[in-house]
Each structure stands twice: as C-alpha cells, then as structure tokens.
Amino acid sequence: MSETTEKVRKTLARRYRAEKRFKAFGIGSIAIGLMALVLLFTDIIGKGHSAFVEHEIQLPITFDAEVLDISNPRDEDELNYGNYQGVIRDALAERFPSVEGRQDTRALNQLVSTGAGYALRDMLREDPSLLGETRTLWLLADDDVDLFLKANEKQREDSRLNAKQREWVAELEASGETRVVFNQSLFSYGDSREPEQAGILGAILGSLFTMIVTLVLSFPIGVAAAVYLEEFAPKNKFTDFIEVNINNLAAVPSIIFGLLGLAVIIGLFGLPRSVPLVGGIVLTLMTLPTIIISSRAAIKAVPPSIRQAALGLGASKMQVVLHHVLPLALPGMLTGAIIGMAQALGETAPLLMIGMVAFIVDLPAGPLDAATVLPVQIYLWADSPEQSFEALASAAIMVLLAFLITMNTLAVVLRKRLERRW
Amino acid sequence: MQTGNLLLLLVVMVAGAYYLGHRRSYALARPLGGIRHLHSLPFYFAMRSAMWCAIPAMVVLALWLAFDDSIIRQQVLASLPQQLQPTDASSYNLTLSKIQNVASGALPTSFVEPPIAEAAQRLQSLKQTSAMALTVVVIVLCMLGGAWAWLKVSPQLRARQQVERVLQTIFMLCATVAILTTVGIVLSVLFESIRFFGRVPVTDFLFGLQWSPQTALRADQVASGGAFGAVPLFMGTLLISAIALLVAVPVGLMSAIYLAEYASNRVRTVAKPALEVLAGVPTVVYGFFAALTVAPFIRGLGESIGLNVASESALAAGLVMGIMIIPFVSSLADDVITAVPQAMRDGSLGLGATKSETIKKVIFPAALPGIMGGILLAASRAIGETMIVVMAAGLAANLTANPLEAVTTITVQIVTLLTGDQEFDSAKTLAAFALGLMLFITTLVMNIFALHIVKKYREQYD
C-alpha cells in the first residue's frame, strides 16, 4: 500500500462526517422551505374554511302591516322604508318572553343580523300576499353569534357575546333553532361593515376589470416590443438603453409604480382615483417587463432556419415575422402573459397608492366604476378589528389562491400542449 | 358624443377605408391584367388606407383626452373672481371639487357662492364644447386621411414598404414604453421630491433621527426640521431586510445546492415546483400570515421565556419576508450553480474530492460572483417589499436594532402617508415621494450592480 493511500485513509472518517453534515444542511433547508409552505396553507385554510358557511336562526316572523308600516306591498317606496327590524324584534321578544329591560332587549335584538331585514323585504316583494301572514323563517345570525356557534368550548369563553346572549344562543342551538348554511353572501355581495353581509363579489369584479385592462394593454404592447427588440432593433446605444430599462424595471419595487400612477396618471392626466382603468394601466407598466422578457425568449426559440426559408422565398422581414415567427412563438408568449397576469392579480401595493383601498359596497359595473380588488380586499379585512373579518380574509385568500393556481396550471398545461420540439 | 361611441365610429370608418382601399386596388389592377401588376398585394393598399384613416385621428384623440381635463380646469379656475382664486394647493383642490360637484348636480347651486355656480356652468359648457369639437375633429381627420390614401392608390405605389415601415415604427414605440416608464418614474418622484426638499432641507431628511410627519399637518407649523428625519426608516428597513436575508440566503442557497447536486430526479421534480409555489403566493397573503399568525406566535413565545416582544415585531415581518424570498434566492443560485461547467466537477471528483468538498471548494467559489449578484437582487427585493411590512411591521418610527421591537420602513411610510385623507401638496404627501425617490435610487443601484455582476459571470462560462 502506497503512502498516499495510507494518508488518505486517515482523513476519510472526518471527510465523510463533513459530507453527511453538509447533506443534512441541504435536506434541512428544503424541509424548512416546504414546512413554511405547508404551514402557510394549513394556517389559511384553518382560518378561512369556516367563512364559507354561516349560521341562521329560526324565528316565526309575522309580516304585520302595522309594525312594518306598509299598506301596499306593491309600492316600491313603502317596501324600501318598511320597518323590518321591528317585526324581527317582535319575533325575538315572542321567542324569549322573559327578557325585559332596555339593555337586555337590545342585546337580544343583536342576535340577528341587520341584513335579515333585506331578506324579509325581498320576500315581501316576491310575494305581496305575505303581508299579515306568519311564517317560520331562517334568518341570518349576527357575526358574533355565528362565531360563537362555530367556536369550540374553549374558544367560546372569549366570545364577544355577553353572558345572557350566550345563554339564549345556547338555548336556540340546543332546540335545533339554528342551522349552518353555505355562505351565499360571500359570493354575491360587495364589502360591508357587517361581516356576515360582506362578500367578495365586488372585489372579484374589480379584479376582473383590472385584469382585462391589463391584458388588453400589456399583451399587444409587450409582444410588439419583444418583436422589435428581437427582430428589428439595430445594435446600437438606443437599443441597449431600452434593454437596460426593461431589465431594471423588472426589479423596481412595485410600490414605485403606484407612485408613478398617482403622480402621472391621476395627477397629470386627470383620470379618476380608485378605478380599475387606472389600476390596469399601473399593473400594465409593472407586468410589461415580464411579458417582454418571456416573449423574447419565445421568439428566440424559433429556429433561424424557418426565417431563412421564408426569406429565401422572397418574403419581407415583416412578413417573416407576422406569418412565421409570431404564430410559432405564440404559445410561449401566452404562457408568459398568463404568468404576468397571475403576478398582477396578486399585486396590492401599487393599487393602494392609486386609491383602490376605498370602502366600496356597490358592485362595479365597468372599468370606470370605483372598485377594489381581491388582494386589497384581503388587506382591508385583515386590518379590521372584528374577528369575523379574519375568517373572511382567509376565505378571500383561498379564492385568490384558487385563481392563481388555476392560471399557473393553465400556463403549465399550455406550455406542455403547445410546446414544439425543433 | 361619448368617447366610447366615438371609438366605435372610428372603428367603422377605418373598416370602411380598408374596404375602399381594397376595392380601389382591384379596380386599378383589372385593366392592367390582374393584381400581379400591382406593386403590392391589395391587402397592403387596404391596410395603407386604414392606417391613414386611423392613425392621425387616434393620435389627436389620445392627446385630446389626456389633456382636455386639465386645460378646462385651468380655464374655469382662471375665470373665477380674484377673491375666490385658490391660493395654495389644498384650497385649489377644495374649490375644484366644489365646482365639479355643482356641475355634476351632487351639490345644489344654492349651497355655493354665485361665482362658483357660474364656474360650474362654465365647466359644463366647456366640457360639452370640447366633446363636440373632438367628435368633429376626429371624424374630419378620419375622412381626410382615408380620402388621401384612397386617391394615392396607384399600381406603382410601394404600399407594402410603407405599411411595414409604419408597423415597425409602432413596434418601436411599444419598446420605448419601457423607457417612458422609467422616465415617468424618475420625473414623478423627482419633481415632488424637489418640492419637498424646498421645505425640508436634504440633510435634515437624510440624517435626521426624528420621524413624525403628523406634526407637520398643522398649517401654522411648516415642517419643523426634526419631523422628517428618515434615519429611523432607513434603519428599520435595513433591520427587517437583514432578518429576511439571514433566513432566505442560507436556506435558499442550501436548497439550491442540494437540489442541483444531490437530489434524485424524483425529489427534484417534487421539491422544486413546491418551493416555487412560495414565489407565486401574493405578498398580501404573506402579510396576513405574518400579522395574524407569526407575530402573535413570536410574541407568545417571547412571553413564555420572559421576553417583552412587540406585537408588530421586526422579527415576525423579517421572518416571513425571508420565507417569501427563499425561492427567489434558490432559483437564482440554481442558475449560477448549474452554469458552473461539468468539467469543474469532474476535475475535482477525479482527484478524489468528496461531493461536499467539490461544492464547497470548487463550485461555490466559482459561482460566488453570481451568487453575490443574486443576493443583491434578493436584498433589493426585500427593501422594496411593501405588503408584508405594511401589515406586520409598526407604524411609529423607532430607532433600534432590537428585532423584538416594532420598527417602521420606507415602504410602510409611503403607504401610510399616501392612503387615507391627503392633501396633494402637503409636506406629508411630498415626503412620501421623497421616500419613493430614495427607494428607487437604492434599488436601482443595487439592481444595476447585481445584473452587471451576473452578466459578467455568465459571460465567463459561455
């Protein structure tokens, strides 16, 4: 055995220990990353799943014309100003006849959501013959009641309900006068001060309009810019300058684009605040670098032989690009665009700058109506002091993530399906 | 006419021009013996007509719409009597919104001074005139352009070249949007910043230790010097970014190394996309996680061992930001590590080095410039990250290096200064732009430097 072998052998144990340690660090790092991912998702699902359902309370409601102050249920004005809270109060008082005193009565009335009145109005509008009748109805519970019913024994001790309210709710629960239903308002309303009436439809529509504006602007501009840079741009300082700009813009913090939007688009051009149109323009400027970079990659992947073949037949440079390069590069460009859109959909900070944080109850009908977007809605709810909004925010996050996952999957599928092997 | 309808009309007219151009080229070709005697295909003649019809009109339309509001606004304000003329920016805004509200009918005329009501009327009529004029101008331009193009159609016309040149110019203009964006960013933050520095000296802003913008709100107190010292914000930003990098760099780097050098194919195909999911999660979700889960957890943990942890501790925001940056670091590191040629690995392994020795002593040093570039990019991202800190970090400026205390950052202050009620011209609002300028310059320098390093590094192995 040679000297070398002997010396090497002496070091082996130490070196293999180091090897094992190093490898363990690697595995540990990946584990940390994956654990963070799992934690994040379980936390959000754990917090948010309960927001997809809500509790209702069963009450016999008498549509008393006198209490309601409605004589003709077909008159829209009378319907709108009807005292629905009054009939609910009466029904509650009937259900709990022992409750007396101002404070207790008010506490009792807080069990039912203020939104229940609108449900009664809608019923009456549908069926005017209900006036004077008594029906046993399921009414939306207040968010504190809802939270109390969803909570376990231990959490119930922290409920915002007072002792008497807890007693009443427990009584209702025990006698089967409460039930769990799918939270429809979540997907059919805009924001609201009352958690049980708040929905994300307004935010989803706002996001939709913003995304449409972004897509319509950023995809054609991005593709055109990529085509110019890849196919037509001369190699000079100006082109280099454009490239440096694109690369740097891709790394500029998103909030800076918000400042740009505030100062130029709103300040200089005088477009209104809080509207999806402005949001879309800002997000366009932000996603443009991503789209340009991925489109350029897609154009680069088209082999030069195709260009040469077409040029050889006497096609002009522009014809080569429009007839051959663009169609062949389109799948790659679309993939890039979808990924850019996904980025834009999750973006919050620049939209805060241009005022899309307003509290907006109405559903936006177009890109020029004041609106908020899904991520901003999440931010607003997460910042709210009421605990029910936390669950709503988590639910909104789940919806947002569902959108993002769909988009990214679409991009992957598209890439797989349309990928061409040269 | 409404802009939407005008656009629709424009489309119709352009389509008409296209059709007429097409027909005319055919008509001209027929006596010559078919379209092969034309210089270009009929399609190009038609496109040329459509372009002549559309482009001048569109340009005028765009410019008009971009500037008519501000011009009308000025006209209206200028017509106000002397005593009602706005003196500063806030009264400017107030007067303007008053006029607009009256004009839109939201505010009854009886509520305001007669000159304002007059101004509102004037605003209405100016707007109507503008809209009418716009319609006329656009339609005339459309027709003139279309007619001109139609007249010029001849068999010798080099229509294809012209159309292609226009298209190419349009492509180029699209590419310059990137430059315009940069210029727009620079100008918008620069102008407001200069105005800000007119009130607060640059040195006070850069080196002042006291940040309390609220004090400058009172009209009688024009930004007293100490109120806009940004050092606590810089320190807070640094603290949170440093925590984030302390988490993200080792974890991201080691993950990348393990995935690139050790992991079996099966592990790689699962772990890599899973880590990339972290990069796709919106920052607002991380902010939610940091503010409502991690921060209370750390606070509870600190209390259980007798430490006093702020509920908006820098540690919570930094940790979560670190998690967010992990995939960013790991994908950049993966790029540079796999760029190290296989020959290097072979050379080292061939001498009998173990895998970790090869990585530590050959691959890592070889990839170091690239990795440094990646870390720099990650740092710039951490500095510019907004939502996590807005939701999980503090609002009050606090000059401390203790990660258990609440600190505030540049981005948090920009958001708090610019959301909610604001006057456009107050020092408070302008301060946000000055902070934006700082943020932009810092990240720009870091990015340029990092991209330069990475590029140099790539070239080395190409």
Add this chain to the structure above:
Amino acid sequence: METAQQLDKRSLGNNDAAKDKAIKEQDTMTQDTPYPEQTVGSPYVDDPKMRLRDVEVFYADNQAIHGVSLDIGKNEVVSLIGPSGCGKSTFLRCLNRMNDTIDICRVKGDLRLEDQDLYDPKLDVVELRARVGMVFQKPNPFPKSIYDNVAYGPRIHGLANKKYDLDEIVENSLQKAGLWNEVKDRLHSPGTGLSGGQQQRLCIARTIAVSPEVVLMDEPCSALDPIATAKIEELISELSESYTIAIVTHSMQQAARVSHRTAYFHLGRLIEMNDTDTVFTKPEHDLTEAYITGRFG
C-alpha cells in the same frame, strides 16, 4: 445508443456532427465484417496493475460496452483508440468510477486495481480516485490560482502537514509536468489565465500532486495546438517511468508515439489489443486494419 450519446455529449462536452456520420459509416462496415468472437491479439499481461474482465456498461437500457477484457501493466502506457462513439471514453471513466456521477449509468464485470475490486460496495471512491487520477479532454483548471489548483488535491486528502510540505509537493508536481519554469514567478495568478497547453499541463500537475498510481487521460490533447500537443506527449513518456497510464486518443499517430500497447475499440467492443507496433504495422483484424488505414473513423 441515443441516450448514451447524449450523455456523452453532456459529460464530455464534445458534440460534432462528424460523430453521427462516423457511426453511420461504421454501421455499413459492420455489416460486412463480423465482430471477432474474442479479442484478437494479446490483451493480457503478467502481473498487471489493472485487471479488467468482462466489463459491460449500460446507460439506462442501452449497452455501451460489450464484454471488454484487458490488462494494464505496471508503468505501461496503454492507448485506447477507435472511431468516435466507440465507448473508449466510457470505458476509461469506469477505471476510477467517474461514471458514478451519471445517474443512469451501470457497470458490470470484474475490475481490479491490483487486488482491489473497483466496484466493491465497500470500496471508497474517494480513496480509489486518489490512487487512480484522471486528466480530462478539455483543460479544466479551477478558477483559482495556479498554486491552489495544484495544492487542491493534497489539501483535501491531507497529504501535507505543513505549508512547507505543500510548497514542495506543488513545486515537484509542476516540475514533473514541465510547467515549473513557466509559472514559478506567478504561482498566485489565476490558473485560467494560462494558455490551453499550459492549462492542460497544470491539470496533469494537479493530478500527479496526489501521487496516484494510475493516471487516466481522456483525449488530453484534443483541444490543443500541435506544439502544445508535442509537449504533452513528451510529458507522457516521462511520466510513464513512475506512473501507469491509460490514454484515450483519436489520433493514431499519437497512440503510436506515446504508448507501449494499443487497444482498438469498435462500437463498444474491444476488437484487438497488441503491442503498439504490431497494431499499426500488422493489424490482425479487418476492422482494425480498416480503421488504421483510414477507411472510416
């Protein structure tokens, strides 16, 4: 063969269209001339340094080496020649288990360094590679100083206790590689700054700094100019006094100049092995003759 070739390209970094052409030509050749049942000539020697029997290599399901058996004698230079893609590099990389770095590669057969089974699961690759060093096709100095390049092996293996010892090893190795006089004044400048030929000699110095018993060279001159090639060939002859050398080359002249014995590979099979003179003057097999007379390859 496709996967094998792709891997080949990846790991060796040589992809040339000529390779495909060569394979096609071989295919036509193969149809007329059958493979020998057994290797022609005298592949075995007494008391060999390396004894290799029935070596088979697979890339996934593709077999790249078919039952190759040969001996490498002590202090002998053996050259492996053959057309591109014939598996000679693959075979060479089995001898210090560099093929381990390719996941899908499997090696079968009985490969021994003296009495040590190379593919014994208990054998330590690190130790093996310290005994069987390798020089690669493309010069691959680490992006470090010349000194650190040569000192790398001794450092990781703990061969020098003191700085002084290390200096000595570095100087000796550089001298043996014939590079000392050219670089002694700039030992701490980067190794990547040397010329191609100098880089390759640096890699040889780096390999022999560990004092291996066998040095494997995988087409060490293919990336070099003729003058640099001549220097390396000279060096190989000198090194053969103290080391056993196996060299893969695609230059028949080089094989004739530097080696004692020559093995001719064809499509993963060892066709003929003999004294270098015999192979080049009186080839026994038709395929060998066809190759050395330049009818393909």
